[in-house]
Amino acid sequence: MTAKTQTRPGGRSARVQASVHAAVEKLQHAMPRDAVTIPAIAEEAGVTPSTIYRRWGDLRELFADVAIQRLRPDSPPADTGGARSDLEAWTDQYAEEMASGPGRKMIQDVLISQGEDGKASACCDITRAQLELLAERARGRGEAFPCVDDVLDQVVAPIIYRILYDQPLDESRWRRFIARLFEEIADKG
Amino acid sequence: MTAKTQTRPGGRSARVQASVHAAVEKLQHAMPRDAVTIPAIAEEAGVTPSTIYRRWGDLRELFADVAIQRLRPDSPPADTGGARSDLEAWTDQYAEEMASGPGRKMIQDVLISQGEDGKASACCDITRAQLELLAERARGRGEAFPCVDDVLDQVVAPIIYRILYDQPLDESRWRRFIARLFEEIADKG
DNA sequence: AACACTAAAGCAAATTTTTTGCGTTAGTGC
DNA sequence: GCACTAACGCAAAAAATTTGCTTTAGTGTT
Structure with missing residues (x-):
């Protein structure tokens, strides 16, 4: 590692x-x-x-190294009983963590380094792994769950983007994005 | 300035x-x-x-300063005759520019600086201004156009997010995101 | 057009950080 | 326990950043 x-x-x-x-x-x-x-x-x-x-x-690499360790979640996402509320709960926590002072620093530290290796993508992979867990849990229950990439692109991405550009999103907005994804899979079902 | x-x-x-x-x-x-x-x-x-x-x-601030000037578009977005194709054309060009080597460096330079002032948000504002232009043009033609914030969150954000995390999106994907937004406003009309 | 005023730029010394060569030490596999 | 390899400590050299002071160039006023 x-x-x-x-x-x-x-x-x-x-x-x-x-x-x-x-x-x-x-x-x-x-x-x-x-x-x-x-x-x-x-x-x-x-x-x-x-x-x-x-x-x-240099400092950047070192900071990134530290940041990645902190990003690694210490506990699996909470189980709230339903796929959608699981995703909502996870997103709320994720957004709050990332929008916090230390969270923003971590994001920056990781992105800044991007020296040569894929340290940044490692960080994205951690998030993806969390989402995969939620998806799998839903599957186990027989519930529908949006494609993980879609969640990354339509929910996680805007949260991070807005944090980076200093205009954080509010909860109602990402809730709407989540709703959209679930509507979409409902239509297909 | x-x-x-x-x-x-x-x-x-x-x-x-x-x-x-x-x-x-x-x-x-x-x-x-x-x-x-x-x-x-x-x-x-x-x-x-x-x-x-x-x-x-320091170097970061200087690089960011230079990057922001390069980001400032020298010509207004192309007029392709229709709202949706305008947005598609703009997005294609934007994504290509940002995914390029120099583009990625610019994004990073701007984000890294974020010393104290809102240099990063200035950069986001440039993009927003471009989108506003498209929206206004559509309005002038009597065509529907998605909310600019939605475009930022559902189209621009994933493009940038993926670039930052080293897993660039492909065209078909952001096309789909654009399609979604237009479907959504069609439903409401 | 000259004058006073202010902030940026030049210069150089002092300080701090970064780099580098070499000897030493600790972990690994046999 | 032995040989081997890479990481670490140490210290000197090189490069960078910071800082005090002087000079120069814009601005606004008379």
Whole structure:
């Protein structure tokens, strides 16, 4: 996952990674974001700056790395008993989380990095996986559920887009988008 | 617009801004992006680094500034004779432009900056203005046109979202999204 | 047209960050 | 336990950013 944790001679990632990540999170709370420098993180983490430079390259990559870990949901989406209300509940929580100060920072951190590898798409995949879970749960109940890509495009995308462009959506609006998707699959059924 | 171009004693922006912008664009073409440094830009532009630092703060702000100017469309959207085909044509061009290498960089540059001011929302506003133009044109012809916010949320947002997350949409998909919006307003009419 | 006023730009020194070479240490597989 | 490899620490060198002060160029007024 973090690339070098595999079984190869010489690897030593776990400890350093943990303390650096912790240092980043601590400093991000303690001071304005642009004041968080690599030398400062290094000192807080008890490692040398060069370690961080060599391992992450720059602040952006490091921040993105931390952000992705925070994005990873710690619990599966709530089960409210019905497909549509499941999706609504998930969306409400997702939107709130993303619109929050830290949430926006995370999105930006991930997008900004996009150095070469697909760190950004990894982040999107996490969301998709959550939705797949909801879809599967619905299927298990014999309920209809919109295509996951459609949910991404018509519900998640506008939420993120508006957050990025500083004009957050309100709940009634994404509720409407969800309603549309369910209407559409109802027509076909 | 660029803040200091107003009528105030002491202003001197125009010349420096022009040469710095030009230098940025030239260097961005000539070398990998991370190799473009402020000192290099300063030399190319024939100004002192400190001038750039004081005026823009850092590379991100400067890049965003340049990107926004490039985003500003130089011609109004094509007139294809009908509201729906106008929107389709505009969307095709927009998506292509944004999905291109330089387009993606621009999006990122703008989003990354988001220092304090609403540079990002300015960028969204440019898109909105284009859509308003299409809507007005349709109105002039007596044709129905979807709500601009709906177009932003259901057509533009997924295009940008997918580009950011490195999984670009294909044409048939946004065509479908456009179709949905037109169906919806047809139902109400 | 000259004058006063203000903010931007130049310059250079001080500071901080980033890069780099090399020796050391810790984790892996045999 | 042994050999091997990559990550880390350390320190010097290079590059970047910041900062105080001076000079220069626009603006508005008389």
